[in-house]
Amino acid sequence: MHGVALYALEGIPEIRPGDDIVREILASADRGPGIGPGDILVVTHKIVSKAEGRLVDLAGIVPSPFAAAFGQTWGKDPRQVEVVLREARRIVKMANGVLITETKHGLICANSGVDASNVPGDCIVCLLPLDPDASAEHVRRAIAERTGREVAVIISDSFGRAWRNGIVNVAIGVAGMDPFADYRGHNDPHGYPLVASRLAIADELAAAAELVMGKLDARPVAIVRGYAYGAPSEGASHGRHLIMDAARDLFR
């Protein structure tokens, strides 16, 4: 019976800038499901961002006139709008008080991923990690060094989508695995060639992990056990490979 198991790590404390999140992850795993070779660790970007000090105190932000006007029109803190704009390299859509931006990483999401939820302090906002793939690789390597176990690591965030209601967890940083399962060139059981079948496995793993994480329960890390991911290869190794090239993207 082929099965995959999803576990949340419990009791990870509030993370502060400079904290060693791998120590907290290993301590929590020891109290729970452990960490086995081939496990996939899905880590909410927020604890990574906090550990990396990617927090901004809005008290120190002077909004530009553009940010001030947008904030006033739509009832948003102009200082937070300013931070959103500073994290963006392009505004993809700006309508009805919504800012869909392209971040400096190339991610397309609401508000450049800038978020005030699950952050202590009244006017502190959290940014995305500077380089989520590097953050994932850092966690992966630290776990390998300290435990001798090779795992894959996904840094996740919850994004809205075009055309569909609700947000879903996606992989913004990936290390130690192929983020895809690529069936292009294979035939189905009837012999028909599978032309469009490149599955974004890392996004599906991030989505699966969300089912045990919860938004209110301070469970920022999940373990996926029993999924046989592929080895990373050239052009299929990191979260950035999940981002569609602008030239191919019909909706950018």
Added chain:
Amino acid sequence: MHGVALYALEGIPEIRPGDDIVREILASADRGPGIGPGDILVVTHKIVSKAEGRLVDLAGIVPSPFAAAFGQTWGKDPRQVEVVLREARRIVKMANGVLITETKHGLICANSGVDASNVPGDCIVCLLPLDPDASAEHVRRAIAERTGREVAVIISDSFGRAWRNGIVNVAIGVAGMDPFADYRGHNDPHGYPLVASRLAIADELAAAAELVMGKLDARPVAIVRGYAYGAPSEGASHGRHLIMDAARDLFR
């Protein structure tokens, strides 16, 4: 230790029009993980479509001049293009040989969900179910009647996304559960109100299920066990509620 388990059902035979898929699902579940109350069954739309006879023999299709021109330009079977157009109520994007359409259900996807993979016969294509929510409800009710167990049912398909490479499994039909986990109005552990936190749980469940289904292995049904979904309610009960209203959708 909070855990969710994903199991694929093995040995489901090729489904033909008129087949009783619930009988096949129950027989396979009996040989494997069983079906328990509160389980979520994720069923690939393809076996539903086949059972419902949503197959088209291209030999009987005469392409319109528009379909013929597009097919010839891009090296696609003009008869299949014709079927795609017949399943669409609107073309959202048409570029580089790609047809992104809005189906009669309101789903936005490539080729109206029309697909020749995993279908027997040289020139047979498979359409989406006519009403995936009704199909999900049919399966849910039949399982309740035959086993006495209340489960949730998701009919899934793999869709491409704007901005991101690869396809992911999403929920096109839902019955027996709230397709969302709605945290709007709740506060996070720091007391901050969660304004944008409505998770598309049914899509995350569909994505998770894909991890055990595989594209080549004829495992069209998965069971998700241990996830405490919410009860369906007005406006949050079916797959159609996952489709964004055109008026709110910035990318339609």
